[in-house]
Amino acid sequence: MHPDLPIAADVSLATLNTFRIDARARRYLRVTDARQLAAALADPELAALPRLVLGGGSNILFTGDFDGLVLHMALPGRALVGERDGRVLVRAGAGEHWHAFVEWTLAQGLGGLENLALIPGTVGAAPIQNVGAYGAETRDTLHAVTVFDTGDNSTRVLDAAACRFGYRDSVFKHAEGAGLIVLDVTFALPERWQPNLRYAELAQALDAAGIHAPTPRQVADAVIAIRRRKLPDPAEIGNAGSFFKNPVVPAEQCARLLAAFPDLVHHAQADGSEKLAAGWLIDQCGWKGRNLGPAGVYPKQALVLVNNGGAGGGDVVALARAIQADVAQRYGVALEPEPVFV
Numbered sequence: 603m604h605p606d607l608p609i610a611a612d613v614s615l616a617t618l619n620t621f622r623i624d625a626r627a628r629r630y631l632r633v634t635d636a637r638q639l640a641a642a643l644a645d646p647e648l649a650a651l652p653r654l655v656l657g658g659g660s661n662i663l664f665t666g667d668f669d670g671l672v673l674h675m676a677l678p679g680r681a682l683v684g685e686r687d688g689r690v691l692v693r694a695g696a697g698e699h700w701h702a703f704v705e706w707t708l709a710q711g712l713g714g715l716e717n718l719a720l721i722p723g724t725v726g727a728a729p730i731q732n733v734g735a736y737g738a739e740t741r742d743t744l745h746a747v748t749v750f751d752t753g754d755n756s757t758r759v760l761d762a763a764a765c766r767f768g769y770r771d772s773v774f775k776h777a778e779g780a781g782l783i784v785l786d787v788t789f790a791l792p793e794r795w796q797p798n799l800r801y802a803e804l805a806q807a808l809d810a811a812g813i814h815a816p817t818p819r820q821v822a823d824a825v826i827a828i829r830r831r832k833l834p835d836p837a838e839i840g841n842a843g844s845f846f847k848n849p850v851v852p853a854e855q856c857a858r859l860l861a862a863f864p865d866l867v868h869h870a871q872a873d874g875s876e877k878l879a880a881g882w883l884i885d886q887c888g889w890k891g892r893n894l895g896p897a898g899v900y901p902k903q904a905l906v907l908v909n910n911g912g913a914g915g916g917d918v919v920a921l922a923r924a925i926q927a928d929v930a931q932r933y934g935v936a937l938e939p940e941p942v943f944v
Contacts, residue, residue, distance in 0.1 A: 607631060607638060607641055609629055609642075610630045610631075611630075612627075612628065613672070615656075619656075619660075619663075619842075620660045620840065621663055621840045621841060621913075623663065623664040623840070623909070624914075625664035625915070626667045626668070627654075627667070627670070628651070628669050629648065629672070630671070631672070632674045632676050633675050633677065633697075634677060635677070636677070639750050639752075640755050642673070651671040652670030654668055654670060654671070655675060655783050656673065656675065657675050657697070657724040658723035658724040660721075660722040661723065661727060661731055661941050662944060663842065663915050663941045664915045665916060665919060665944065675724065675784070677785055678695045678697055679693070679694060679786065680692070680693070680698060680706050681693050681694075682710065685793075686745075687790075688793050689745075689790035689791060690710075690790070690793060691789070691790055691791075692710070692788065692789050693787065695725065695726075696784045696785055696787070697725070697726065698724060700723050700725055701721065701722070704716065704719050705822075707789075707791060708822055712791045712795075713791065713792065713795035714743045714789065714791035714795065716821040717735060717738035717798055717801070717821065718825075719825045719826050720826045721735060726784040726786075729741075729772055730772055731772070732765075732772050735829075741765070741767035743790055744787065746759050746761050747784055747787050748788075749782040749783060749784055749785060750782070750783040752782075753781045757785065760782075766779075769848075797818075798821075803828060807824045833902075833906060839900075839909070840909030841908045842941045843906065844940055845922065845940060846922075846939055846940060849877070849935050849937060850875050850878075851876055851935065852875055852876075853870075856868050859933060863886075866878065866882070867882040881903060881904040883933055884904040884925055886932070887928040887929055887932055889928070890904040894921040894924060895913070896910050896912045896917050897910065897921040898921070899925070907921055907922060915943070922939060925937065
């Protein structure tokens with residue numbers, strides 16, 4: 603094994619995933635420099651192990667111990683790196699805490715990421731998941747991603763188009779991008795900022811506060827208040843945020859559902875399809891606030907599954923499967939989990 607790498611053995615991952623599942627890693631490396639990746643993958647013993655790239659652990663569910671090498675991405679750094687076409691370019695290392703980075707951009711007088719405030723996890727995970735909330739997504743402002751290609755141990759830069767963003771999706775979640783590890787992310791934030799108030803609850807919150815021409819800071823504060831009101835703090839209750847994606851169905855299927863369920867929450871998409879509110883479907887099936895063993899559904903938001911204490915990954919999976927079965931039976935809609943099961 604490479605003598606210069608701080609490789610640890612039999613490491614608990616309980617504090618490295620927001621579900622607080624007590625899984626263990628056979629080998630663990632905290633990566634603070636891209637050169638460590640090259641060294642680890644050049645080492646025959648380490649390269650032969652199964653590999654898991656871990657960021658903030660906010661989009662992962664451990665269903666057991668990981669019998670391989672965990673690469674914990676902790677690359678630091680935040681910087682203003684230039685201007686282009688009326689936008690300010692800002693770059694952050696993959697290991698930077700996402701919300702802290704959003705707060706840093708606001709402190710620089712820059713808007714553009716405020717709708718994504720308080721999302722748990724790291725900067726490196728943002729393009730992988732195309733994280734989104736309150737009417738905004740990562741792809742709206744992403745400029746470029748620097749990646750390490752494990753196929754040939756090279757470093758290269760992908761532009762936004764190469765990331766192939768979709769709803770909670772990107773090239774990194776498919777076979778052709780599976781060997782790419784995010785090192786840093788560059789965002790292009792507008793010099794002439796306009797608030798994004800497409801999400802009705804956010805617009806209503808600002809209006810109720812008498813704020814009709816909000817600043818980026820005020821939008822961020824409103825988003826933070828909404829999230830704190832509706833979602834559990836992972837530091838207090840183990841969870842991975844929204845556990846299921848909002849299902850997208852053809853317009854014809856949505857029309858049939860509306861005929862049977864007139865209160866169905868749905869949102870028309872640009873391509874003519876309809877996005878259904880997974881939380882509403884789950885709530886209507888009676889799962890909000892219910893527990894199944896030590897895992898449960900958060901009483902204030904049916905989309906969030908929680909570890910009530912001592913839950914293993916199998917407990918969360920059993921709960922998720924039960925919810926999926928009920929929604930499929932009642933509505934004929936398949937719910938897809940957001941977290942990665944390991």
